[in-house]
C-alpha cells in the first residue's frame with residue numbers, strides 16, 4: 134500500500150514495539166497470550182543475570198543491589214542486551230547469545246555434525262557463521278566412493294534448507310554468514326551464488342580478501358589470480374572460458390600454466406564488485422585486518438564472523454552483545470555528552486555482559502568450553518545518528534567523525550578498565566596466558582574482547598532510537614515487520630522537533646510522507662532540515678569514514694551498511710570497497726536501494 138494512503142503520522146513505532154515485544158519477547162501461556170509485561174521482562178532478565186553472582190559466592194545484599202541496577206539499566210532505556218538474552222534469560226534452557234561460529238570440516242560426518250549444531254543454535258535464536266574454505270572443491274575426488282564431490286555450495290545449500298525448516302519453531306528468523314577465501318577454487322561459484330534471488334536467502338555471503346590480494350590489485354592487477362585446493366595444496370589458475378556459475382576442478386589449469394587467458398586479480402575483484410552492485414552480495418571481509426586484532430592468535434586464526442559481520446570468532450566461540458543508547462547521554466543544552474554517567478553505564482553493562490556468559494545455557498559442550506575459556510563480550514552502541522542530531526552535528530561531517538572516534542575510544546577504554554577490574558575480582562579469562570593481553574605490558578582481563586558495534590535491528594526499536602551507528606534511513610519510513618505488516622511513521626526526533634518548533638502541520642507531514650526532500654519544504658527551519666540527513670543523502674565516502682572512525686577503537690568489528698541510491702554506478706562500489714580497506718575497516722557491505730526484494734526498511738518513494 135502506498136505510504137500516502139495510510140493515516141499520516143500515526144504513532145506506529147509504538148505499535149511496532151508493542152507487537153514485537155508481545156509476539157517475540159514476553160513470556161506467554163500455552164494459548165499464546167503474554168503473561169508478563171515489559172517491566173516484568175526486564176525484572177526477569179535482571180534477576181537471572183544478577184543471580185550468577187550469588188552462585189559464585191557474592192553476598193545477597195550485593196546481588197540484590199545489582200539486580201536493581203541491571204533492571205534500571207534496561208528499563209531506563211540506557212542499555213539493552215541482544216534479543217536472545219531478553220527473550221530467554223530466566224527461562225528454561227535459556228540460550229542468551231546472538232553470535233556463533235561453527236567449524237565445517239571436510240568430511241560428511243563433520244559437515245552433518247555442524248548442521249546438527251546449527252539447528253541447536255538457531256532454534257534457540259542464535260545466528261551462525263561458517264567458513265567453507267576447508268571443503269574440497271567441486272569435482273574433487275571422494276576416496277570412499279571413488280566419485281567426485283558436488284562442492285562447498287551444495288553443502289551450503291543444506292545449511293540453508295535446515296535453517297528454513299527450523300525457522301518456524303524459533304523466536305526469529307535464522308540467520309547465517311557464509312564466508313570463503315578469494316583463493317578457494319570455488320570462489321567464482323561463491324560470488325555468483327545469489328544471482329538467483331531466491332537462493333541462500335537466509336545467508337549473508339562474504340568473500341575474504343587478504344592484504345596481499347589488495348596490494349596486487351593496486352600494483353599488479355593484471356596478474357593471474359591463483360586458487361588453491363585446500364585438500365591437496367595444489368595451485369591453479371582459472372581459464373577465462375570457465376562459466377562463473379559452474380566452475381569445477383576439471384576446468385582449472387595448474388598455476389604454472391598461467392597465460393593471458395586466465396582470470397586476473399582485477400577480474401576477480403570486478404566480479405565481486407559488480408555482484409555487490411547488483412544484489413548487495415557478496416560483502417567483503419578484510420581477513421588480515423581481522424587477524425591482526427585477534428586477541429588469541431595462539432588459539433587459532435579467525436576465519437568467520439557472525440551473520441551481520443560485527444563479531445569475528447574462532448571456531449566454536451559464541452559471544453553475547455549489548456548496546457548503549459547514546460542519545461540518552463546528550464546533555465539537555467545539546468552541547469556535550471554526560472561522560473561521567475556514560476562511564477558508569479559502560480562499567481555496569483560490562484559486568485552485565487560478563488555475567489551473561491555464566492547465566493547462559495550453551496547448545497553444545499564445545500561451544501560451552503570455548504566460550505568460557507575466552508569470555509568474549511560485545512558492548513556497543515545504538516542511537517548514534519539521533520545523538521548527532523541532538524548535538525546539532527550532521528552525520529556527514531568531520532565533527533561527526535571526530536565524535537565517533539571520541540565515543541568509540543571512551544567506550545573501549547572504559548570497557549577495558551571495567552574488564553580489568555573484574556579480572557581482579559573474579560580472575561582473568563582462562564586462556565589469558567595465551568592472549569595478546571598477557572604480552573608486556575601485561576594486563577589481566579576478564580574478557581578477551583569487550584567492544585562490538587551490532588546492527589541492533591530489534592533492540593533499537595525497543596529502545597526507540599536509530600539503529601547502531603547507521604544514519605537515519607528515512608524521515609518517513611514504512612517498515613515491513615513481523616508478519617509482513619507495514620508500519621508507517623515520521624522519524625520520532627523530527628516529530629518531536631516539529632512539535633516543539635511549531636512547524637509540523639498536516640501539509641508538512643503529507644509532504645514528508647510523499648518523500649519530498651526536507652530542505653524543499655519551506656516551513657521547516659533550514660538548520661533543522663540540514664541535520665536530518667538520511668542514509669541515501671550521505672555520500673558513500675562518509676558512510677565508510679564513519680564506519681572506520683568507530684572501527685579505529687572497537688575490539689571486534691562494526692556492523693554498517695553503505696546505502697547507495699538506486700542509480701549508483703559499479704565504480705561507486707569499487708571506490709567504497711577500496712576506501713574501506715585503506716581506512717582499516719574489517720569488512721564492508723553495500724546495499725543499493727531496490728536491488729533486493731523484501732528489504733525490511735524502505736523509504737516512502739519505493740513503497
Ligand code: UDP
Pocket residue numbers: 214215216217231232233258259260261305306307308439440441442443454587588589590591592593
Ligand atoms: N541475529 C540473528 N537473527 C536475526 C537477527 C540477528 O541470528 O534475525 C544475530 C546475528 O548474529 C546478528 C546479531 O544477532 O549479527 C545481532 O543482530 P541485531 O543487533 O540486529 O540483534 P537484536 O539484538 O537487535 O535483535
